[in-house]
Amino acid sequence: MTVVGWWRQAVTTRRMVLWLWAAVALAQSPAGQQGRQFYLGHCAHCHGPDGEGGRGINLTTGQYRLSRTDDDLLRVIQTGVPGTEMPPSRLPVADIRLLVTWVRSLGAAGALEKATGDAAAGALVYRNTGCARCHSIQVNGGQAKGGSLGPPLDSIGLRRSLKFLRDALVTPDAYIAREYVGTTAQTKAGQLFRGLRLNEDDYSLQLRDADERLHSFRKSSLAEYQRLDSSLMPSYGKLSPTDLNNLIAYLSSLRAANK
Amino acid sequence: MQFLKLTLLALCATTLAAQVAPNPVNPNPVTPNPVTFDRLVAADREPQNWLTYSGNFAAHQHSSLNQINASTVGRLQPRWMYQMRTTHKGESTPLVVDGIMYLTRSPNDVIALDAATGRKLWQFDYKLPPKVIVCCGQVNRGLAILGDRLFMSTVDAYVLALDARSGRLLWKTRMANYLEGYGSTSAPIVARDKIIVGMAGGEYGARGFIDAYDTATGKLAWRFYTTAGPGDPNAASWSGDSWKTGGATTWVTGAYDPDLNLVYWGTGNPGPDYNGDVRKGDNLYSDSVVALDVRTGERKWHFQFTPHDVLDYDATETPVLFDAEYRGRQRKLLMHANRNAFFYLLDRETGEFLLARPFAKQTWAKDIDAKGRPVRNPGTTPTEAGVAVWPAATGGTNWFAPSFSPQSKLLYVAARDEGEIFYTATSPYRPGDYFLGGEHKPVRGEFPTGAIRAISPLTGEIVWDHKLLTPPWAGVLSTAGGLVFGGTNEGNFFALDAATGKDLWHFQTGDKIIANPISFGVEGKQYISIISGDVLIVFGLPE
Numbered sequence: 001m002t003v004v005g006w007w008r009q010a011v012t013t014r015r016m017v018l019w020l021w022a023a024v025a026l027a028q029s030p031a032g033q034q035g036r037q038f039y040l041g042h043c044a045h046c047h048g049p050d051g052e053g054g055r056g057i058n059l060t061t062g063q064y065r066l067s068r069t070d071d072d073l074l075r076v077i078q079t080g081v082p083g084t085e086m087p088p089s090r091l092p093v094a095d096i097r098l099l100v101t102w103v104r105s106l107g108a109a110g111a112l113e114k115a116t117g118d119a120a121a122g123a124l125v126y127r128n129t130g131c132a133r134c135h136s137i138q139v140n141g142g143q144a145k146g147g148s149l150g151p152p153l154d155s156i157g158l159r160r161s162l163k164f165l166r167d168a169l170v171t172p173d174a175y176i177a178r179e180y181v182g183t184t185a186q187t188k189a190g191q192l193f194r195g196l197r198l199n200e201d202d203y204s205l206q207l208r209d210a211d212e213r214l215h216s217f218r219k220s221s222l223a224e225y226q227r228l229d230s231s232l233m234p235s236y237g238k239l240s241p242t243d244l245n246n247l248i249a250y251l252s253s254l255r256a257a258n259k
Numbered sequence: 260m261q262f263l264k265l266t267l268l269a270l271c272a273t274t275l276a277a278q279v280a281p282n283p284v285n286p287n288p289v290t291p292n293p294v295t296f297d298r299l300v301a302a303d304r305e306p307q308n309w310l311t312y313s314g315n316f317a318a319h320q321h322s323s324l325n326q327i328n329a330s331t332v333g334r335l336q337p338r339w340m341y342q343m344r345t346t347h348k349g350e351s352t353p354l355v356v357d358g359i360m361y362l363t364r365s366p367n368d369v370i371a372l373d374a375a376t377g378r379k380l381w382q383f384d385y386k387l388p389p390k391v392i393v394c395c396g397q398v399n400r401g402l403a404i405l406g407d408r409l410f411m412s413t414v415d416a417y418v419l420a421l422d423a424r425s426g427r428l429l430w431k432t433r434m435a436n437y438l439e440g441y442g443s444t445s446a447p448i449v450a451r452d453k454i455i456v457g458m459a460g461g462e463y464g465a466r467g468f469i470d471a472y473d474t475a476t477g478k479l480a481w482r483f484y485t486t487a488g489p490g491d492p493n494a495a496s497w498s499g500d501s502w503k504t505g506g507a508t509t510w511v512t513g514a515y516d517p518d519l520n521l522v523y524w525g526t527g528n529p530g531p532d533y534n535g536d537v538r539k540g541d542n543l544y545s546d547s548v549v550a551l552d553v554r555t556g557e558r559k560w561h562f563q564f565t566p567h568d569v570l571d572y573d574a575t576e577t578p579v580l581f582d583a584e585y586r587g588r589q590r591k592l593l594m595h596a597n598r599n600a601f602f603y604l605l606d607r608e609t610g611e612f613l614l615a616r617p618f619a620k621q622t623w624a625k626d627i628d629a630k631g632r633p634v635r636n637p638g639t640t641p642t643e644a645g646v647a648v649w650p651a652a653t654g655g656t657n658w659f660a661p662s663f664s665p666q667s668k669l670l671y672v673a674a675r676d677e678g679e680i681f682y683t684a685t686s687p688y689r690p691g692d693y694f695l696g697g698e699h700k701p702v703r704g705e706f707p708t709g710a711i712r713a714i715s716p717l718t719g720e721i722v723w724d725h726k727l728l729t730p731p732w733a734g735v736l737s738t739a740g741g742l743v744f745g746g747t748n749e750g751n752f753f754a755l756d757a758a759t760g761k762d763l764w765h766f767q768t769g770d771k772i773i774a775n776p777i778s779f780g781v782e783g784k785q786y787i788s789i790i791s792g793d794v795l796i797v798f799g800l801p802e
Contacts, residue, residue, distance in 0.1 A: 041643055041682040045700040092692040201749030202728050
């Protein structure tokens with residue numbers, strides 16, 4: 001490392017430490033604690049008590065695709081994110097500012113979170129395990145490659161913490177996003193279908209099966225139909241600890257900002 | 260006697276309805292006759308018209324037309340549609356007078372249409388100031404009419420009178436300061452020479468009231484405050500000054516008994532919604548129905564369903580009036596399918612509690628005692644960590660209309676079986692800002708459902724139950740054709756058998772239905788209308 005390189009790194013590290021210190025100090029202040037209260041009451045339900053993500057995105061990365069500045073973050077909290085489960089907040093503006101402070105401190109805390117596995121090796125695990133059969137990844141603005149039975153993973157590293165990724169791989173039934181619920185449908189003729197529930201009303205049911213074929217049934221033509229409590233994704237707890245760690249490192253490295 | 264009268268009227272109406280007679284007085288559908296107060300009182304005699312928000316003063320939300328019935332409903336098809344072209348929600352119930360439909364388009368435009376063809380006659384555009392504060396969408400739910408005047412209240416807290424022939428503005432009166440969170444979204448009621456108007460703003464620490472305005476001049480005749488302040492015999496039901504920001508708003512249309520000259524109006528939750536520590540006491544007259552003398556605005560009686568509410572169980576749902584023999588005595592009665600998931604029966608002359616029974620999933624009350632006061636289950640008060648309670652803040656039902664059929668003598672309710680996690684937080688009062696004291700979130704993993712339920716009003720018993728995939732946001736309409744119409748979040752408009760709940764017909768409209776259906780007739784043909792998304796669809800039988 002050159003002297004200039006060393007100096008640059010030292011400055012960056014110092015800045016980071018100062019920033020972290022400021023964030024932690026703010027978090028411990030009465031205003032920070034008030035922000036924490038609001039966070040626990042209004043956000044933790046989806047984003048997790050420590051911002052680790054769940055139904056909502058992981059907040060510990062400190063990188064939010066819709067919010068670069070505090071004002072952006074305030075606006076997103078106020079208006080929600082249309083087309084997602086993030087609702088508009090009804091908190092007063094002053095309270096949302098406290099919330100923004102707390103969310104920033106969660107982001108600062110997570111900035112150091114680093115996967116222990118090898119991302120490049122994890123990409124091989126991803127390929128060899130057949131993840132792409134159901135999930136897609138868009139590389140360098142190119143065409144998305146993979147299936148559509150599960151969520152696209154382009155920015156999964158931004159959205160989910162390491163813990164969440166591990167839990168999702170080992171016990172996928174523990175949390176199933178609403179738009180990825182599975183369903184079975186059995187026709188009166190006895191034919192059984194299983195797949196992703198795309199849509200449903202009182203009279204009809206639409207699904208995509210494992211071979212990506214689309215089906216639309218009139219409920220009156222079905223002998224039985226059932227929403228699945230279990231995930232369509234099998235558990236990958238059977239992977240070796242090294243493979244699992246590498247796969248998590250790979251997933252965590254997928255951070256497409258425009259998704 | 261009143262019941263007998265209503266029954267007779269219903270019988271007359273049914274006979275008339277058999278042919279859906281064209282308006283005998285004025286066959287030209289583009290010049291309606293003035294709607295006198297007597298016509299409003301006897302609205303059931305004009306089944307081809309829909310003269311008030313709920314169809315009649317008793318809020319039956321029922322049509323005695325029967326051309327569309329169990330044998331013909333299978334042939335029902337769209338006859339015309341009107342695209343409102345608004346990004347706001349379509350929650351309006353139209354009025355139909357002698358072949359003309361008067362429709363509000365959210366936020367506060369009014370449109371007159373030929374009810375047979377859907378062609379527009381006139382339009383009134385209302386300009387709103389830029390910063391209107393309403394919790395749940397800039398919506399309007401309908402109009403009132405008297406003579407040749409239409410009345411509407413606005414989301415920026417004004418009351419307007421328009422000329423029904425032209426849409427010309429006749430007068431405009433300010434109700435309150437919209438910048439402090441006051442507004443109005445519901446249809447007014449005409450009561451003799453006054454219009455009675457409710458208001459909204461409970462999520463902003465507004466102080467609730469019910470107003471009466473002179474129909475001719477727009478002058479305020481009286482105001483009844485729904486939080487008991489100093490001088491009110493129930494002022495002690497609020498700690499400190501909490502009555503000043505106590506909510507109890509009046510955002511859904513009530514009902515009216517012209518014989519008793521009492522207006523019945525439901526009131527909303529106390530504010531802040533989820534944190535009751537800053538407003539100790541029963542918080543009267545929140546979550547109540549109040550009976551007010553139309554002449555003076557004086558409270559004749561009140562009944563509180565949910566004292567010291569911390570779960571947002573507004574009692575604003577429209578009360579429904581009917582007369583029947585109860586425990587050996589002929590009574591004037593009031594039914595209320597409440598957001599707290601209980602059905603209530605009250606004596607509407609005295610406010611006496613008669614019975615309560617749950618009609619949707621609930622975990623907050625162990626029982627309702629002999630006086631109508633709930634016995635709460637422990638662990639159902641919001642906390643910082645959150646507690647799961649059924650029903651959700653959106654309730655066992657909500658603002659959309661229930662329907663009473665004088666034929667089947669059943670009350671039909673769109674019911675919601677959904678729970679939520681309730682949290683507390685401290686939020687100090689700041690004018691125009693949310694004043695909630697907490698929040699509510701869905702229960703993880705729950706797929707809430709809904710139903711149309713038929714309730715026997717004298718027992719509270721559920722006679723039938725038609726399950727729906729998700730908790731509905733649309734009201735119901737019963738008809739003398741033995742049908743109940745309703746709508747779903749997934750866009751299906753449907754007809755059920757009023758006696759059994761059996762599904763007889765449905766139509767996929769393509770958008771969420773959050774409005775009340777109505778029925779009317781023009782030139783001998785019966786129609787059913789509903790708003791889906793921002794499109795009004797009128798159904799009829801093929802030519």
